[in-house]
Amino acid sequence: MWGVNSGVWGKEVKESAFRIAIPISGRRLAMKKKQWVSVTILALVFGLTALSWAAPTQLSFSTGSMGGGFYAIGGGMSAYISKSVEGIRCTAVTSGGVDENINRLDVGEADIGLVSTGDSYAAFRGLKPYKKEFNKMRGMGILFANWGEPYTLKKSGIRTYFDLKGRTICGGAPGGSMHKLFFDWVKIHGLDPEKDMKIVFMPARGAVDALKTGQIDAAMQIAAIPTADITELSLTHEVEIIRFAPGHRDKLVKAMPKYLPMTIPAGTYRGIDEDVETVGMAALWACKLDLPDDLVYRLVKAIYSPAGLEYLVKVHPAAKGIKLENAAKWNPIPLHPGAEKFFREAGVLK
Numbered sequence: 001m002w003g004v005n006s007g008v009w010g011k012e013v014k015e016s017a018f019r020i021a022i023p024i025s026g027r028r029l030a031m032k033k034k035q036w037v038s039v040t041i042l043a044l045v046f047g048l049t050a051l052s053w054a055a056p057t058q059l060s061f062s063t064g065s066m067g068g069g070f071y072a073i074g075g076g077m078s079a080y081i082s083k084s085v086e087g088i089r090c091t092a093v094t095s096g097g098v099d100e101n102i103n104r105l106d107v108g109e110a111d112i113g114l115v116s117t118g119d120s121y122a123a124f125r126g127l128k129p130y131k132k133e134f135n136k137m138r139g140m141g142i143l144f145a146n147w148g149e150p151y152t153l154k155k156s157g158i159r160t161y162f163d164l165k166g167r168t169i170c171g172g173a174p175g176g177s178m179h180k181l182f183f184d185w186v187k188i189h190g191l192d193p194e195k196d197m198k199i200v201f202m203p204a205r206g207a208v209d210a211l212k213t214g215q216i217d218a219a220m221q222i223a224a225i226p227t228a229d230i231t232e233l234s235l236t237h238e239v240e241i242i243r244f245a246p247g248h249r250d251k252l253v254k255a256m257p258k259y260l261p262m263t264i265p266a267g268t269y270r271g272i273d274e275d276v277e278t279v280g281m282a283a284l285w286a287c288k289l290d291l292p293d294d295l296v297y298r299l300v301k302a303i304y305s306p307a308g309l310e311y312l313v314k315v316h317p318a319a320k321g322i323k324l325e326n327a328a329k330w331n332p333i334p335l336h337p338g339a340e341k342f343f344r345e346a347g348v349l350k
Contacts, residue, residue, distance in 0.1 A: 056087050056088055056089040057087055057088050057089070057295070058089050058090075058091070059081070059088060059089070059090040059091070059111040059112060060090075060091055060093055060109075060110050060111050060112070061074050061077065061078045061081075061090050061091065061092045061093065061110070061111070061112045061113070062074075062093055062095045062100065062101040062104045062105070062109075062110035062112070062113035062114070063075060063078075063092050063093065063094060063095060063101075063113075063114055064094070064095060064096075064097050064101075064114065064173075064176075064204075064223075065094060065095070065096065065097065065172075065173040065176070065203040065204045065205070066094055066203060066204060066205050067203070067204035067205045067208065067227075067228050067229035067232075068097075068204045068221070068223050068227065068228070068229065069146065069223030069224035069225075069227050069228075069316065069318055070097065070114045070223065070224075070283070071092075071094060071204075072224075072228060072315060072316045073114070073143070073144070073224060073283075073312065073315065073316050073318060073319065074092050074114050075092040075315070076311065076312050076314075076315030076316060076319070077090075077092075077285070077303060077312065078090040078091060078092040079092075079315075080302065080303065080308055080311045080312065081299055081302060081303070084302045084307070084308070085298050085299060085302050088295075088298075088299075090112070093110070094203075095113075095173075095175065095176075096172070096173040096174050096175025096176035097172060097173055097175070097176030097177055097178055098114070098115050098116050098119045098120075098176065098177040098178075099119070099175060099176055099177035099180075100175040100176060101113030101114055101115055101286075102115055102119065102120065102123050102134050102137065103134075103175075105134075105136065105137040105286060105287070105288050106134045106136050106137065108136075108288055110288070111287060111288055111291060112140070112285060112286070112287045112288075112299075113137070113285070113286055113287075114143075114283055114284075114285055114286075115137075115283070115284060115285075115286050116146060116281040116282065116283055116284070117142075117258070117281050117282045117283075117284060117330060117332045118258035118259070118281045118332070119177055119281075120137070120139075120284065120286065120332045120333050121258070121332035121333065122258075124137070124332070124333045129180060136288060136289045137286045137287065137288060137289065137333060138286060138287055138288075138289055138291075138333065138334055138335060138336035138337075138339070139284055139285075139286050139331055139332070139333045139334065139335045139336060139339065140284070140285045140286055140287055140296065140299070140300055140335075140336055140339045141284060141285060141300060141303075141304065141327035141328060141335075141339055141343070142282050142283075142284045142326050142327050142328070142329060142330055143282070143283045143284055143285060143321075143322050143327075144224050144282070144283055144318045144319065144321035144322050145224070145260070145262065145280055145281070145282055145283070145318075145321055146222050146223055146224060146280050146281050146282070146283050147222065147223070147224070147225050147262050147264055147278055147280045148181065148185065148221075148222045148262075148278045148279050148280050149221045149222065149223070149225065149227065149230065149241050149264060149276075149278060150169075150182065150185075150218055150219065150220045150221060150241070150242040151218065151219055151221060151230050151233075151239055151240065151241055151242065152211070152217060152218035152219070152239070152240050152242060153211060153237055153238060153239060153240065154238040154239065154240045154271070155238065156217050156218065156240070158217065158218055158240065158242060159240065159242070159243060160189075160242065160243050160244065160245045161185060161186055161188075161189040161191065161242060161243075161244065161245065161248070162189055162191070162245055163242075164186065164191065164196075164197050164217075164218060164242070165191060165196045165197060166196070166197065167197050167198070167217035167218060168197070168198040168200060168215070168216045168217050169182075169193075169197055169198070169199055169200070169216060169217065169218050169219070169220065170199075170200055170201065170202055170206075170207040170210065170211075170216050170218070170219040170220060171183075171193075171199045171200070171201055171220050172201060172220050172221075173201060173202065173203045173204065174201045174202070174203075176201075178220045178221070178222055179193075179199060179201070179220060181220075181222060182220040184252065184256060184259075185244070185252065185279070188244075188248050188251055188252045188255070189244075189245060189248055200216060204219075204221070204229045205229060207219035207229070208229045208232070208233050211233070212233075212237065218242060222280065222281070223318075224283070224316060224317075224318025224319075224321075225264060225268050225317075225318065226268050226269060226317060230269055231269060231270075234269045234270040234271055234272075235270060238271050239269060239270075239271055239272070240271075240272075241264060241269070241272060241276045241278070243276055243277065243278075244277060244278065244279075249261060249277055249278070249279060252279060253279065258281065259279040259280070259281065260279060260280055260281060260282070261277070261279060262277075262278055262279060262280040263275050263276065263277055263278065264276040264278055282330065284332070285303075286333065287299075287336055289336075291336065291338070292338070293336070293337045293338040293341065294338065295338065296336045296337075296338025296339055297338035297339070297341050297342050298338075299338075300338065300339045300342045300343075301342050304322075304324045304327055304342075304346070309322055309324075324346060324348060325348055327343060327348060328340075328343040328348050328349040329348075335349075
């Protein structure tokens, strides 16, 4: 009995085991398929998440020396771009000024830079004082005016450029171009800046400190007004804006049309109680030639939007002068295609 039954039982076990093996195997295959699908879905999810977490495009914005108008405005523009243009992080970096910004754009060390109408026009074409064509930059639009405002302390006795003979003057930050403009203004008065005075170079903040301690007698400045370093100095010291002697400003503008006749209104700085006739230029922002058209379009659209202009006015009063209708009015260098597209769509460029 046991033998037969054992045999029968053994046969049933074998058959049962065989019958059970098929569904177990099927379930394992199904589980593997489910696991594979799950892994695939997870990979897709993490892949999409990784894309959404992708590092933003980094842009460098070359501005000016700390304390100057270019530094303040450039910093504000960088902050607004990072805040409002998706996927972009823009960092403002200090510089010696226009010349250094032009050089950085030319060699690709900066993506964006602040320049002036006169300097960019000459640099792009290789005109004096530039020794080569800096033609790897493209315009992104006019911003605001810059006023020439070399300054000193009232106790120095300096009032016009004639009074600078024999004095020590800060011509601007190292690597900048302000001294070239200053030299033009001095030369129109018949002075030789390299013989009739001592020229030194230091950042805007350093110039203020040097003026306080008597290391220098005056400092060159051209910037949007009011300029932070002069404003702060006027709170503790009586300041003076150096003036053109009668008739000499008109003589300069006639000889060098790149300069615009301008006026610093009375009350711009503490102790300046009358209008000061001076000259200046317009500021514009430029970028390196190979920035993508779509990227530049988005940057320009953001800055000249009502929200962008409102933001910049809070950063610096000079931003009140930034107008969309003026942005493409003068083009000392060719516009970047992305900027041109936006200005045409906005109706300010025909």
